[in-house]
Amino acid sequence: MNILFINGSPNKHGNTAKLAELLLDGNNYETLNLTDYKLYSYGQNFADDQFEEILAKMKAADILVIGSPVYWHSMCGAVRNLLDRFYGPVSSGSLAGKKLAFVFQGAAPEAWMLEKGEYTMNRFARLYGMEYAGMVTRGSEAKAVAGKLGL
């Protein structure tokens, strides 16, 4: 089972990473920190862009965990940017057979912020053919979502 955790936070060992660790407790997984990659915005076209590298890693995984801190009442720009970049070059259904979980936490997020982020992530998962396993916003939610990931 190849598990990839994509961390949208610049804090490699911050709250998002810690929550993902709780979710994936005891399982081997690779972490991809988006801040280590040059991922330009949708519509930009630079030779050193690394979207294809990230996509290849996502395609090689069986389980994807996307983690985001709440920034400005929503998912962070790095994660939203990744989702934007799928639009066009990646055909719908391209990640079929994979499972995806969303780790989403903030300092004091209101429920609507978390729900809005989850709506987008759920739609993203389903558009590209993945099974959406759920969202983890605090440690007490980790076990149930891990079960849905089959861990």
Ligand SMILES: Cc1cc2nc3c(=O)[nH]c(=O)nc-3n(C[C@H](O)[C@H](O)[C@H](O)COP(=O)(O)O)c2cc1C
């Ligand atoms: C630019 C920025 C915007 C933020 N906006 C929010 C917010 O709207 N709501 C919230 O609850 N926390 C907000 N936070 C706080 C982070 O979500 C919180 O500190 C989170 O735990 C950071 O996760 P990390 O340790 O993985 O980086 C914001 C932080 C930053 C840097």
